Amino acid sequence: MIELRYGSRFWEQAGELPKAPQEKLARMVSLLGTNPFDSRLHTKHLKPPLEGTYAFRITRDWRVTFHFIDQQTVRLLEVKHRKDIYR
Numbered sequence: 001m002i003e004l005r006y007g008s009r010f011w012e013q014a015g016e017l018p019k020a021p022q023e024k025l026a027r028m029v030s031l032l033g034t035n036p037f038d039s040r041l042h043t044k045h046l047k048p049p050l051e052g053t054y055a056f057r058i059t060r061d062w063r064v065t066f067h068f069i070d071q072q073t074v075r076l077l078e079v080k081h082r083k084d085i086y087r
Contacts, residue, residue, distance in 0.1 A: 001034050005075045013079040021062045024078065028058055032066070036074060048087065053077070055085060 002059070014025055041056035054069045062066045063085040065077040078085065 001072075002036060002054065003073045004029065004033050005069065005073060007075055007077040009078055010076050017058075017062060017079060021058050025058050025062075025064070028056060028064070029076070032074065032076075036066075036068075050086065 004009065017025065028041060031041055036054070036056075036082055037043050043056045046053045046055055050065070053065050053067050055065050057063055058079070061082055062079065063082050064079050065085060066074050067077065069075055
């Protein structure tokens with residue numbers, strides 16, 4: 001099981017999501033805690049300047065960024081629209 005920690009803006013941004021993606025986010029975070037590379041998350045390793053960061057898909061339009069603190073700990077960083085998350 002992966003320990004999940006949350007960045008300072010994560011919950012604020014999650015609260016601003018439309019209702020359907022908010023509900024799906026809860027399921028996706030649960031999957032992340034079990035296996036960060038579960039195929040249903042569509043996890044991808046990001047390239048510079050976001051090297052060391054990963055993203056997973058909530059819906060077609062919404063993404064979450066995260067990074068590994070260590071092998072058993074993940075910090076969820078941000079929840080944003082796909083057009084904004086990679087900037």
